[in-house]
Amino acid sequence: MIGRALRQARALLSVRYAEMLEYRAELVLWMLAGSMPLILMGVWMKVAATRPLGLEPVDFARYFLVLFLVRQATVVWVIWEFQEKVLTGALSQRLLQPIDPVWNEVAKHVAERFARLPFVVVLVALFFALYPDARWVPHPWALLSGLLLTIAAFAVRFAIQYTLSMMAFWTERAGSLQSVWFHLYVLFSGMLAPLSMYPESVRTFAELTPFPYLVYVPVAATLDHPAFPVDVPRACAVMAAWGVAFVVLNRVLWRRGLRQYSGMGA
Amino acid sequence: MRRHRTPLLRLVGLFWSTSVAAEMEYRVDFVLAVLNSGFGLLTTIFGLSLVFGGGPSFAGWSWHQAMVVVGVFTILEGFTRAVLEPNLGQIVRHVQQGTLDFVLLKPVSAQLWLSTRGLSPWGFPDVVLGVGLTLWAALKSGAGAADLALAIVPLAAAVVTLYSLWFVLATTSIWFVKIYNVTQVLRTLVEAGRYPVSVYPFGHRMFFTFIVPVAFLTTVPAETLVGRGSWAWIAASVGLAALLALAARAFFRFALRFYTSASS
Amino acid sequence: MSAASDEVVVHVADLAKHYRVADKQPGVVGTLRHFVRRKHRIIEAVRGVSFDIARGEMVGFLGPNGAGKTTTLKMLTGLVHPTTGEATVSGFVPFRRHADFLRQITLVMGQKQQLVWDLPALDSLRINAAVYDVPKAEAEQRIGALAEMLSITDILTQPVRKLSLGQRMKAELLAALLHRPSVVFLDEPTLGLDVNAQTAVRAFLRDYNERYGATILLTSHYMADITALCERVLLVHDGRLVYDGDLAAMVARVAPHREVEVELEQPLPAEQLAALGEIERVDGCVVRWLVPHGALTRTVAQIMQTLPVRDLRVTDPPIEEIIGRVFAGPAPEARA
Numbered sequence: 001m002i003g004r005a006l007r008q009a010r011a012l013l014s015v016r017y018a019e020m021l022e023y024r025a026e027l028v029l030w031m032l033a034g035s036m037p038l039i040l041m042g043v044w045m046k047v048a049a050t051r052p053l054g055l056e057p058v059d060f061a062r063y064f065l066v067l068f069l070v071r072q073a074t075v076v077w078v079i080w081e082f083q084e085k086v087l088t089g090a091l092s093q094r095l096l097q098p099i100d101p102v103w104n105e106v107a108k109h110v111a112e113r114f115a116r117l118p119f120v121v122v123l124v125a126l127f128f129a130l131y132p133d134a135r136w137v138p139h140p141w142a143l144l145s146g147l148l149l150t151i152a153a154f155a156v157r158f159a160i161q162y163t164l165s166m167m168a169f170w171t172e173r174a175g176s177l178q179s180v181w182f183h184l185y186v187l188f189s190g191m192l193a194p195l196s197m198y199p200e201s202v203r204t205f206a207e208l209t210p211f212p213y214l215v216y217v218p219v220a221a222t223l224d225h226p227a228f229p230v231d232v233p234r235a236c237a238v239m240a241a242w243g244v245a246f247v248v249l250n251r252v253l254w255r256r257g258l259r260q261y262s263g264m265g266a
Numbered sequence: 267m268r269r270h271r272t273p274l275l276r277l278v279g280l281f282w283s284t285s286v287a288a289e290m291e292y293r294v295d296f297v298l299a300v301l302n303s304g305f306g307l308l309t310t311i312f313g314l315s316l317v318f319g320g321g322p323s324f325a326g327w328s329w330h331q332a333m334v335v336v337g338v339f340t341i342l343e344g345f346t347r348a349v350l351e352p353n354l355g356q357i358v359r360h361v362q363q364g365t366l367d368f369v370l371l372k373p374v375s376a377q378l379w380l381s382t383r384g385l386s387p388w389g390f391p392d393v394v395l396g397v398g399l400t401l402w403a404a405l406k407s408g409a410g411a412a413d414l415a416l417a418i419v420p421l422a423a424a425v426v427t428l429y430s431l432w433f434v435l436a437t438t439s440i441w442f443v444k445i446y447n448v449t450q451v452l453r454t455l456v457e458a459g460r461y462p463v464s465v466y467p468f469g470h471r472m473f474f475t476f477i478v479p480v481a482f483l484t485t486v487p488a489e490t491l492v493g494r495g496s497w498a499w500i501a502a503s504v505g506l507a508a509l510l511a512l513a514a515r516a517f518f519r520f521a522l523r524f525y526t527s528a529s530s
Numbered sequence: 531m532s533a534a535s536d537e538v539v540v541h542v543a544d545l546a547k548h549y550r551v552a553d554k555q556p557g558v559v560g561t562l563r564h565f566v567r568r569k570h571r572i573i574e575a576v577r578g579v580s581f582d583i584a585r586g587e588m589v590g591f592l593g594p595n596g597a598g599k600t601t602t603l604k605m606l607t608g609l610v611h612p613t614t615g616e617a618t619v620s621g622f623v624p625f626r627r628h629a630d631f632l633r634q635i636t637l638v639m640g641q642k643q644q645l646v647w648d649l650p651a652l653d654s655l656r657i658n659a660a661v662y663d664v665p666k667a668e669a670e671q672r673i674g675a676l677a678e679m680l681s682i683t684d685i686l687t688q689p690v691r692k693l694s695l696g697q698r699m700k701a702e703l704l705a706a707l708l709h710r711p712s713v714v715f716l717d718e719p720t721l722g723l724d725v726n727a728q729t730a731v732r733a734f735l736r737d738y739n740e741r742y743g744a745t746i747l748l749t750s751h752y753m754a755d756i757t758a759l760c761e762r763v764l765l766v767h768d769g770r771l772v773y774d775g776d777l778a779a780m781v782a783r784v785a786p787h788r789e790v791e792v793e794l795e796q797p798l799p800a801e802q803l804a805a806l807g808e809i810e811r812v813d814g815c816v817v818r819w820l821v822p823h824g825a826l827t828r829t830v831a832q833i834m835q836t837l838p839v840r841d842l843r844v845t846d847p848p849i850e851e852i853i854g855r856v857f858a859g860p861a862p863e864a865r866a
Binding site: 004007008010011012014015018019022023089090092093094095096097098099259262 | 604607610630633646648649653657660663
């Protein structure tokens with residue numbers, strides 16, 4: 001049973017990795033398409049230089065650099081592929097296989113991380129060469145917890161987006177739903193600015209949503225800076241809860257969606 | 267030889283009424299598009315309020331003046347969603363599936379066809395919101411009728427510039443068939459236009475003026491709208507637009523020489 | 531010809547599928563009206579179909595576009611839930627999509643592909659081997675054998691996008707049959723292929739059926755697929771099964787005529803020709819008669835005796851025409 005799962009995982013990952021390597025040029029573009037944090041980094045470095053915030057420009061440089069990395073590691077696009085598969089009927093091919101279609105998508109995402117990694121490393125090296133002041137060595141524990149929280153953030157984000165993808169069974173373009181969701185993600189995740197800069201009321205509200213856990217929490221854990229407080233064990237518990245909630249919701253919608261899909265003619 | 271020619275405008279009108287009809291099939295999408303525009307605007311305004319930090323002005327821009335930038339950005343965003351994305355975003359697909367053949371066989375300018383074939387109504391909420399916000403914020407900043415009239419020039423130039431940039435990038439798919447996301451990179455960089463260009467440090471400013479001319483997309487029209495425009499910048503934005511439009515046209519013709527229609 | 535036994539593998543009883551589709555008038559007014567209030571219509575794609583297929587049988591599924599062939603195949607493979615009626619395949623209820631069921635069947639859709647576009651087919655085959663629990667050595671051996679049957683051994687290492695349509699279809703067949711399914715459903719497997727590739731695919735399917743005793747149900751637009759592979763055909767029209775049985779018997783029933791085509795030395799008056807039988811067409815020196823089976827010998831003898839014949843040919847009308855004749859009439863049963 002486990003041996004079978006391992007064998008399937010290995011085959012899926014290695015083939016999907018080979019596929020992603022065929023998209024080398026695209027990987028660079030996808031990486032650059034995620035360069036919003038580097039733009040906002042400029043704004044906040046200028047703000048920090050203009051008025052006292054209790055943070056130096058270099059703190060913002062590090063915050064947005066780590067944010068950039070976390071975003072690179074947690075990119076999810078499953079909704080676009082899933083929607084395409086439902087609309088064109090290509091999902092039928094996957095349904096005929098004795099394995100849940102989600103594993104193909106998971107494998108693509110994981111393989112893509114590894115294919116993208118070299119380009120990200122080059123970009124970061126370039127950044128530190130251009131801006132040596134921003135160099136620092138994070139504490140090993142901070143780095144480890146940041147890495148674990150990033151992986152968790154990816155898992156939760158995937159679970160959420162795959163759940164939204166299920167809407168493709170009912171509306172013809174679940175993609176717009178994702179666009180709305182993305183605005184909320186930008187607004188509440190700490191992408192615009194460190195969450196600690198947000199007004200108290202907005203921050204309290206944001207913490208009730210899954211968004212800060214997808215970006216701000218892994219970033220803050222990696223930086224381990226007094227200005228960016230984070231309670232790692234609690235964050236893990238909250239993320240696990242969000243993850244489980246969305247997986248359950250996902251399975252319910254999946255089952256209903258399949259009935260709907262087959263009703264439309266598969 | 268006399269031949270019947272459909273007037274250009276009628277052709278575009280026909281294209282657009284059929285694609286709006288196709289898009290209206292998606293009712294839920296309509297609600298979502300409005301939500302999308304609303305949240306997008308809210309996000310920008312909130313981000314800007316964090317940057318202002320409660321102060322009356324930042325980097326030489328008052329709050330209302332900065333809102334003019336946001337308004338212009340929202341208009342361009344609407345233009346992108348309504349016209350650029352449904353048309354230029356499809357060029358890659360045409361090349362991949364070999365359907366560019368059909369376009370090239372039509373007795374209409376291929377560039378016109380590729381640029382106007384579709385129209386997505388889901389960009390309209392952005393345009394409406396953007397125009398409203400721009401007018402309101404410009405009037406609050408003390409803009410007069412003359413400023414509003416003059417601003418049409420850099421605004422039109424911004425639309426042409428944005429279109430030309432998109433078109434050039436979309437045209438590269440004739441060589442790089444697999445590149446879906448090249449226009450996505452442009453969209454990300456254009457996001458920088460949500461804020462006036464002077465909120466960025468020197469390096470960013472140079473990049474967004476001379477390499478990816480985001481400054482000409484939102485900052486120059488906004489400055490004109492609030493009565494701070496300089497003739498030099500307006501002239502530069504018109505010159506840039508004209509240059510890019512010509513370059514885009516020449517580039518497309520050049521690229522077509524390398525078009526090998528897909529084999530299957 | 532086929533390796534059929536008595537064991538029933540596919541059982542279908544009174545199977546029906548109804549769809550609800552939105553109905554929209556064209557134009558701006560229709561769009562706006564549709565935007566505000568949607569109208570729906572029920573489409574009865576399949577209206578109560580029953581048949582059984584024995585293990586090892588090769589059955590052709592015929593009918594014009596929209597007759598309900600593809601919907602039926604999708605119900606049998608578990609993609610579509612029937613509105614009413616029952617279907618079992620290898621003892622499973624398809625729509626439960628049990629993993630053991632999925633491992634026993636395959637559905638080849640001529641228009642859709644499962645191979646990863648940018649990679650060689652071998653990579654996709656590796657995924658399929660893992661997904662269907664085919665051990666590595668076994669998978670290699672099967673790939674070798676199937677590739678040889680399809681004569682595509684040397685193209686499996688080329689990216690799929692570089693393959694011709696025919697090669698790609700053969701690779702798709704290989705991928706679909708790697709887990710050696712005992713029930714094979716094919717929806718237009720030869721669509722768009724050139725004649726050589728069509729022949730190769732047919733030969734392969736017959737070979738697969740004989741070697742592994744697989745049950746095959748296929749739809750096709752090309753009659754040659756059906757005549758080459760199937761002794762039994764199911765004819766559907768407008769969601770109903772209008773014929774189930776021997777292909778040859780159907781031809782005899784629907785088209786009890788043969789065509790006699792004669793090339794004359796010189797054109798002759800029509801009355802003289804009509805005296806010999808029902809004329810289908812006169813085209814200068816070439817005359818075609820429709821002759822009932824029973825009268826064939828007599829008529830041919832008469833023609834040879836009384837007319838200046840340069841050449842004579844007796845043929846069955848093309849089967850497309852026969853099928854067309856069945857569907858042209860309102861109620862085929864009434865004619866039988």
